Amino acid sequence: MIAPPEVLRFAAKRALKIRTVAGYSLERPCDVYELIFHSRLELQFFAVPTLEGMYLEDGHTRRICVSAFRPPGRQRFTAAHELAHSALLHGTRVDTIKELKEKTSENDVDEESADTFAACLMMSNAAVHSGFKLRNFNVHKPTPAEVYRVATWLGVGYSTLSNHLFYSMRAVSSQHLRQLLRCEPKAIKSELVRKQTTREVFELDALWAGVSVHGRVGDLFTGVTAVSDDVLA
Amino acid sequence: MHRPTLSNIESGERKVSAVELKLFAEGYKVSTEWLLDEETDSNSRIKLAARKLSGLKDKDLETVMRIVDSFRRNRK
Numbered sequence: 001m002i003a004p005p006e007v008l009r010f011a012a013k014r015a016l017k018i019r020t021v022a023g024y025s026l027e028r029p030c031d032v033y034e035l036i037f038h039s040r041l042e043l044q045f046f047a048v049p050t051l052e053g054m055y056l057e058d059g060h061t062r063r064i065c066v067s068a069f070r071p072p073g074r075q076r077f078t079a080a081h082e083l084a085h086s087a088l089l090h091g092t093r094v095d096t097i098k099e100l101k102e103k104t105s106e107n108d109v110d111e112e113s114a115d116t117f118a119a120c121l122m123m124s125n126a127a128v129h130s131g132f133k134l135r136n137f138n139v140h141k142p143t144p145a146e147v148y149r150v151a152t153w154l155g156v157g158y159s160t161l162s163n164h165l166f167y168s169m170r171a172v173s174s175q176h177l178r179q180l181l182r183c184e185p186k187a188i189k190s191e192l193v194r195k196q197t198t199r200e201v202f203e204l205d206a207l208w209a210g211v212s213v214h215g216r217v218g219d220l221f222t223g224v225t226a227v228s229d230d231v232l233a
Numbered sequence: 234m235h236r237p238t239l240s241n242i243e244s245g246e247r248k249v250s251a252v253e254l255k256l257f258a259e260g261y262k263v264s265t266e267w268l269l270d271e272e273t274d275s276n277s278r279i280k281l282a283a284r285k286l287s288g289l290k291d292k293d294l295e296t297v298m299r300i301v302d303s304f305r306r307n308r309k
Contacts, residue, residue, distance in 0.1 A: 054281060
């Protein structure tokens with residue numbers, strides 16, 4: 001079942017309102033983990049390879065679960081998707097494995113509106129445009145490295161932003177999208193740091209000021225010229 | 234907690250105090266009942282949203298159900 005346009009519009013408006021109320025300007029990235037923390041939701045990473053994430057609540061406590069086996073950008077988008085289920089009051093009562101299988105396989109409308117919410121939360125048009133424009137990148141014909149840099153800044157994956165540029169914003173042509181998707185993030189990252197790597201690469205520029213970096217051990221950072229003792233303490 | 238201590242607990246050579254049990258439960262976000270493998274009331278139903286659970290492997294589905302159970306028990 002396809003979600004009605006008004007349902008998707010409501011999801012988009014809700015996302016924009018939540019990020020604005022939380023103090024994130026529309027031109028800046030929204031830190032979904034910070035937002036989850038401030039919304040008093042629990043966040044848990046679980047070891048289920050075949051499930052992206054899920055949302056649980058019991059009336060008192062709300063918990064977002066995200067698979068530990070996904071790339072960081074994907075995990076953040078999933079966290080935003082699960083946050084949508086809380087913000088849009090989704091969910092069904094379950095008690096057994098049978099109920100889990102039956103009741104969670106039907107509600108495509110909720111899932112589609114949660115994706116719309118997540119996209120608006122993390123890739124608002126204004127944030128995407130400013131991410132490209134302020135770096136002097138052409139949003140209509142970006143190179144793979146440029147898309148990667150903006151995607152990392154926004155906290156989403158490379159292919160997520162590439163698809164968003166075409167399917168949601170119509171900023172790039174279908175031909176350009178195909179060209180972008182032909183490039184593997186691994187190759188882009190390796191080119192950025194001039195060595196083979198599968199780790200995240202953060203190219204930190206002036207636009208990162210005030211934006212949280214969720215790095216993990218082994219991730220690579222470029223553009224950092226000095227780190228004060230205060231930061232390391 | 235030091236790694237040898239954890240190894241001793243896992244091998245059954247060292248018992249866990251009530252305080253440590255509570256700390257483990259808080260750290261892993263599960264209930265003490267869940268850690269002790271105790272039965273709990275299954276009537277306290279919770280709300281869940283997730284996609285494509287029907288396509289999950291049985292092993293993963295069981296893990297999901299364990300997470301749901303631990304969430305339920307943690308609330309008690």
